[in-house]
Amino acid sequence: DTAVSQxxxxxxxxxxxxxxxxCEQNLGHDTMYWYKQDSKKFLKIMFSYNNKELIINETVPNRFSPKSPDKAHLNLHINSLELGDSAVYFCASSADRGDGYTFGSGTRLTVV
Amino acid sequence: AQSVSQHNHHVILSEAASLELGCNYSYGGTVNLFWYVQYPGQHLQLLLKYFSGDPLVKGIKGFEAEFIKSKFSFNLRKPSVQWSDTAEYFCAVSPWANNLFFGTGTRLTVIP
Structure with a gap:
């Protein structure tokens, strides 16, 4: 029973x-996130969704678009992929209290 | 700018040595603090967290961390490391709900 699955x-x-x-979470959490981990292991938040509304959108190219069909899902769509998009992308979720963030196992994207 | 700093980029220790990894943050007000570990090729796992109360927090696998408010620090410690502790360690700060910001990470290599 994986809590956050990608x-x-x-x-x-x-x-x-x-x-x-x-990305799907079965924890009943209210907020979901996407993080990008680059080759130097730096983790940068890309998006978060709370109750189907975008509440954070860092300086991410508009080729990246999060889509949340419901509270348990937050998918990441990327258009016109570039070499620099190669990274590991982690999905995460948290309850509104902000007292715990659970991460998925990551998706290693390689653009050739 | 608000940030999370981990000054140790790569730490190399022999087994049974003691560990201390530094973490400083620059967010004002009340924050929630976390340490995550990422074993090679794996996802992020929560080691410990601090919200309030006793500033000395104990986590899994013998790790502990001390919150020093006056120094804006949350250093991670372990009295005796093992080869299996080889991993990347991330300090993270949640300055308000639904926001989690990571430090740049510290790679720990434990030599048997």
Missing amino acids: TPKYLVTQMGNDKSIK
């Missing part, structure tokens, strides 16, 4: 393609 685990694609990464 698919796929690995994704290799060519430049210019459009791809999506899916």
Whole structure:
């Protein structure tokens, strides 16, 4: 029973393609997030969704768009992939108290 | 700018040595503090967290951390490290609900 699950685990694609990464949480949490971890292991928040509304949007290119069909899902869609998008993307969720953040196992995206 | 700083980029220790990893933050007001660990090729796992109360927090696997408000610090410690502690360690700060910001991480290598 994985609390936060992401698919796929690995994704290799060519430049210019459009791809999506899916995330689902079964914790009943109110907020979900996407983080990007670059090759230097730095974790940067990209988006968060609370009750289906975007509440954080850092300086992320508009080629990236989060889509939340319901409270338990937050998918990440990426258009026109670039080499620099290669990274590990982590989904996370938290309750509104902000007292705990649970992370998915990550999706390693490689753009060739 | 508000930030989370981990000054130790890479720490190399022999087994049984003591560990202390530094974390400083610059957010004002009340914050929630976390340490996460990322074993090679794996996702982020919560080691410990601090919200209020006793500033000395005990976590899993023998780790502990001390919150010193006057120094804006939340250093991670372990009296005796093991080879299996080899991993990347991230300090994170939640200055308000639904926001979690990470430090740049510290890579720990434990030599058997």
